Amino acid sequence: MSITNQYYSENAQSFFDTTVNVDVQKLYDRFLPRIGSHGKILDAGCGSGRDSKNFLSLGYRVEAFDANESLVEPASEHLGQTVTQATFDSFSAEFKSFDAIWACACFRA
Template identity: 55%
Template structure:
């Protein structure tokens, strides 16, 4: 178990409480209309289960996983779904089975040297032309903050990374400010990737 997963296991309830009610509507409105009606979504690194619950309430079919056993328990309680415990690289499913992958503030815990392989691994579960939302803290450093590892990315670096996978392209990217109280100065890089046909 790495230090980041250990952090989430030790601080699961606090993390859950601080994120479960965060307003995400603008991100949902950017991603969900691009998906087919009743799409099947994979919530990769689901954390509290907040987004899985929102997708379920909107009529989507959702599978979710997280590396933290404690967060998996809390996400199961919130959503009523069989959230699985897995890392990104250990996750398995039927290939080409999801219309969309949602990785909100989760892939940012993957070292840059492992990101390409992680994108390639997860994209095999996307249908042809499927969409992949991801978000990272905006920046150029890899750093440990309060017991968690973070890989910050710029748009240029994300484009280079995604292009190198040869299976995904960047359909769009945009910046947002953190919506949590006291973090308004933190910027996020958001992107919607598309699986090549």
């Protein structure tokens, strides 16, 4: 298990609680105009599911995944749909098409 994944496993509930209501509207304002109405978004590294839930509420179709098993269940409950447990390397988008990929704060520098 990577250090990052271990951190999220040990702090999943705290991470969920502190990120689920963060306002990132300014990021949405730059991202969403580039996607057609009711487009399909892949939320890669969805964490708490905050962004996926917002996109769904705006009428977009969303598929979400996160690498951390401890975050997948609460994110799925928050969204009301299944979040796939997968890494960027293991996620399979075979035969699927997306209009955009959202990957907010999930890459390390």
